[in-house]
Amino acid sequence: MRRRWLAAVAITMASVLGLAACGGSGGDKAGPTSTGGGESKKQVEVFSWWTGPGEADGLKAMRKIFETNNPQYTFFDAAVAGGSGDKAKALLQSKLQAKTPPDTFQGHAGAELQGYIKNGDLEDLNFLYDELKLRDVFPSQLVDQISVEGKVYSVPVNIHRSNVLWFNPKVLKDAGIAAAPKSIEEFIADLPKVKAKGKIPLSIGSEWTATHLLENVLLGSLGTDAYNALFKPGANWGAPEVTKALDNYKTIMSFTGPPQDDWQPAAQQVAKGEAAFNIMGDWAYGYFHNPPEGGLGLTSKTDFDWAPAPGTEGTYLWLSDSFTLPKGAKNRDGAIAWLKVAASKEGQDAFNPLKGSIPARKDADQSLYKDYLADALKDWSSNKLAGSIQHGVSVNQPWLAAITESVGLFIKDKDVAALQKGLVDAATANAQ
Numbered sequence: 001m002r003r004r005w006l007a008a009v010a011i012t013m014a015s016v017l018g019l020a021a022c023g024g025s026g027g028d029k030a031g032p033t034s035t036g037g038g039e040s041k042k043q044v045e046v047f048s049w050w051t052g053p054g055e056a057d058g059l060k061a062m063r064k065i066f067e068t069n070n071p072q073y074t075f076f077d078a079a080v081a082g083g084s085g086d087k088a089k090a091l092l093q094s095k096l097q098a099k100t101p102p103d104t105f106q107g108h109a110g111a112e113l114q115g116y117i118k119n120g121d122l123e124d125l126n127f128l129y130d131e132l133k134l135r136d137v138f139p140s141q142l143v144d145q146i147s148v149e150g151k152v153y154s155v156p157v158n159i160h161r162s163n164v165l166w167f168n169p170k171v172l173k174d175a176g177i178a179a180a181p182k183s184i185e186e187f188i189a190d191l192p193k194v195k196a197k198g199k200i201p202l203s204i205g206s207e208w209t210a211t212h213l214l215e216n217v218l219l220g221s222l223g224t225d226a227y228n229a230l231f232k233p234g235a236n237w238g239a240p241e242v243t244k245a246l247d248n249y250k251t252i253m254s255f256t257g258p259p260q261d262d263w264q265p266a267a268q269q270v271a272k273g274e275a276a277f278n279i280m281g282d283w284a285y286g287y288f289h290n291p292p293e294g295g296l297g298l299t300s301k302t303d304f305d306w307a308p309a310p311g312t313e314g315t316y317l318w319l320s321d322s323f324t325l326p327k328g329a330k331n332r333d334g335a336i337a338w339l340k341v342a343a344s345k346e347g348q349d350a351f352n353p354l355k356g357s358i359p360a361r362k363d364a365d366q367s368l369y370k371d372y373l374a375d376a377l378k379d380w381s382s383n384k385l386a387g388s389i390q391h392g393v394s395v396n397q398p399w400l401a402a403i404t405e406s407v408g409l410f411i412k413d414k415d416v417a418a419l420q421k422g423l424v425d426a427a428t429a430n431a432q
């Protein structure tokens, strides 16, 4: 198990060696919120990007537990809309710079969290890990991803999988595709068959979903070891294998439909039978499966189905959402109360079945994870690991911003050489 994590751990740990320890306390300065009944409650501002269909259900379930356990606090949902947090993270940056952080915010385990730690934005949570004995319940390699020099800086709520190929079984059948493509080559051969039937071969959402697709095509084309090697010092993003992967990306992108506003409408095109495939993280499962209003209430295997993204079977392209304690949080005690719910078995088992993720805790109630989620639990325990680019594991935020810029240009000019140069430059400027 340990070896599976090492590739990703090595990158982030190398980048954090020698950092000064963080610490300090923000104190409890929350202002009261009137309840209208004469008493007043302190609010706890919880910052995330889980507002949309399929995203918000899990948060609501955890909120309910928080409210039951903490009648002294009001939950203030400070979520900012936009999948993958591109808008939320920009606003968060300005709040952190202005030293007006939310009481707790969502951050991805890995390089993204290491960035917040390095900037001195977070309090360490060793006191909480000691009190709740959390080192015993989270995989130690995951704890490594959120730690610097023995101090842990967040509470992971889940493990998500990025490399899922969602598809509409009826559309595949009509196009004469017998089974989900297992390799990039098979995928590229299938896409025109769908097009010939007048359907969208591969649906796509807003710009970040193109980077999400890129990480999947890189992994599927290069294989796990070569993909993981891209994030090690001295990695060769200019290699001919990367060119080949980017050529594949260009071909696959040429079969995408009109870009949708976010990941949900792109997933919905598959649900409606307008598109055959969508490559998206398993938060899409919550959206497909959860009952309306939150989800589409679809029947799995009939209305939608899934497989590892082409060429990635046996590998879990992982990411993990975690919550933090920012330095200077107005309601520090309230934030800690939230972190306790997020860390708990009860909280994780309420959140994850709706979120479409598996729990970060090793002792969760496995019987609650059915259907796609049962597959995910099984694969998580046996697959090799690779870290997501788009969702904070393998690259820090400046590196991701540079990749996003290159992908944005590529969407317009379709120039593989320019994309590869952009990726080389992004790595050179940001790899640590």
Ligand code: GAL
Pocket: 049, 050, 055, 082, 083, 084, 085, 108, 160, 263, 281, 283, 319, 320, 321, 390, 391
């Ligand atoms: C990821 C996040 C997931 C999910 C997804 C789509 O970055 O880790 O929990 O919210 O974005 O918005």
